[in-house]
Amino acid sequence: MIRLIFSLAFIFLISSVSYSQQINMVRTFGGAWFERDSIALSQRQVMEIMYMNSDAYREFRTAKHYYTAAGITGFTGGVLLCLPLINTIGGGTPQWGIAAGGFGLLLGTIPLTLAFKNRAQHAVDVYNEQAKTTSRIKTRFYFQGNRAGVVIQF
Secondary structure (H helix, E strand, O other): OHHHHHHHHHHHHHHHHHHOOOOEEEEOOOOEEEEEOOEEEOHHHHHHHHOOOHHHHHHHHHHHHHHHHHHHHHHHHHHHHHHHHHHHHOOOOOOHHHHHHHHHHHHHHHHHHHHHHHHHHHHHHHHHHHHHHHOOOEEEEEEEOOEEEEEEEO
C-alpha cells in the first residue's frame, strides 16, 4: 500500500514538474531552435507540449505554416538560381531571367522567416506565461552523500 501511495505521489510530482517547465527559443540566422531545461526540442515536440494551451498551440501552428512556406519558397528559389549556372558550366546559353526569378524567390523567404520567428516567439511567450501562473507547486531534488530527497513547496 505504501508503494502505491508513493508511486502515485511520484507520478503527480513528475507531471507537475514537467508541465511547469518553460520553453526557450533561440533565434538563429536561418530560423530558430527550441530548448527546455537545456534539452533541444523539435518543432513537433514543441507543438505536442503546447497542445494543452490552445492559444499558444494555434499561434505556433500558424508559425509552422510560415516556416513550411519559407522552406518551399527557398528551395524553389535555390533551384531556379542554380539552373542557369549549371547550364553555363555545361557549355550552354544561360537564361538569366530564371536566375533573377530564383533570386526574387530567395528574397521572398526573408519576410516568411521573420513571420515564423515572431509568431513562434509569441507562442512561446504565451505558453511560458500560462506555465508561470499554473505552477503553484515547486519541487527541488537534492542529493547529499548516499541520500536523495525531494522538497515540495506549495
